[in-house]
Amino acid sequence: MKRAYAKGLKMLEEFRKIEPDMPMQMAATFLTVANEEGITMKTLGERLGISQSSCSRNIAALSKFHRLNKPGHDLVYATEDPAERRRKIVKLTSKGQRVAAALLEILEA
Numbered sequence: 709m710k711r712a713y714a715k716g717l718k719m720l721e722e723f724r725k726i727e728p729d730m731p732m733q734m735a736a737t738f739l740t741v742a743n744e745e746g747i748t749m750k751t752l753g754e755r756l757g758i759s760q761s762s763c764s765r766n767i768a769a770l771s772k773f774h775r776l777n778k779p780g781h782d783l784v785y786a787t788e789d790p791a792e793r794r795r796k797i798v799k800l801t802s803k804g805q806r807v808a809a810a811l812l813e814i815l816e817a
Contacts, residue, residue, distance in 0.1 A: 718814045722807065726781055733758065737766040741784050741798050742808040749786065749796040767798060783807060 723730045723738075733756070740755055741747060747755075753763035765775070767786055774780040783804035789795040800808060 715814055715817070719811055722810055722814065726783070726807070733762065734766045734769055737763070738770055738783055738804070738807070739811075741770075742800060742804070742811070745799050747798055748789065749798060752798060770804075772801075 723735045753760055768774050770784045771780045772782045786796040786798045789797050
């Protein structure tokens with residue numbers, strides 16, 4: 709049991725490397741995208757039980773540019789769904805894939 713807690717703490721440390729005070733909702737957003745790459749913003753919000761505006765805010769912070777053109781974390785990106793232009797599809801950037809791989813390595817160790 710203690711080993712599972714140690715893994716959890718190591719995962720939190722990985723998120724703290726990205727942002728020392730990263731909100732849990734943002735970390736959960738990243739993990740959900742990593743788990744279901746290509747997820748729509750609507751489905752992401754439903755999975756997390758958060759509003760559309762909260763979902764958009766978290767994706768913006770995890771993207772290359774945050775609100776007001778501030779730099780983001782460059783872990784995810786959202787694109788228009790070619791079949792339904794109002795729908796946004798979220799995927800990991802190459803940096804996001806490296807972070808996801810590091811987290812997975814912690815879990816599988």
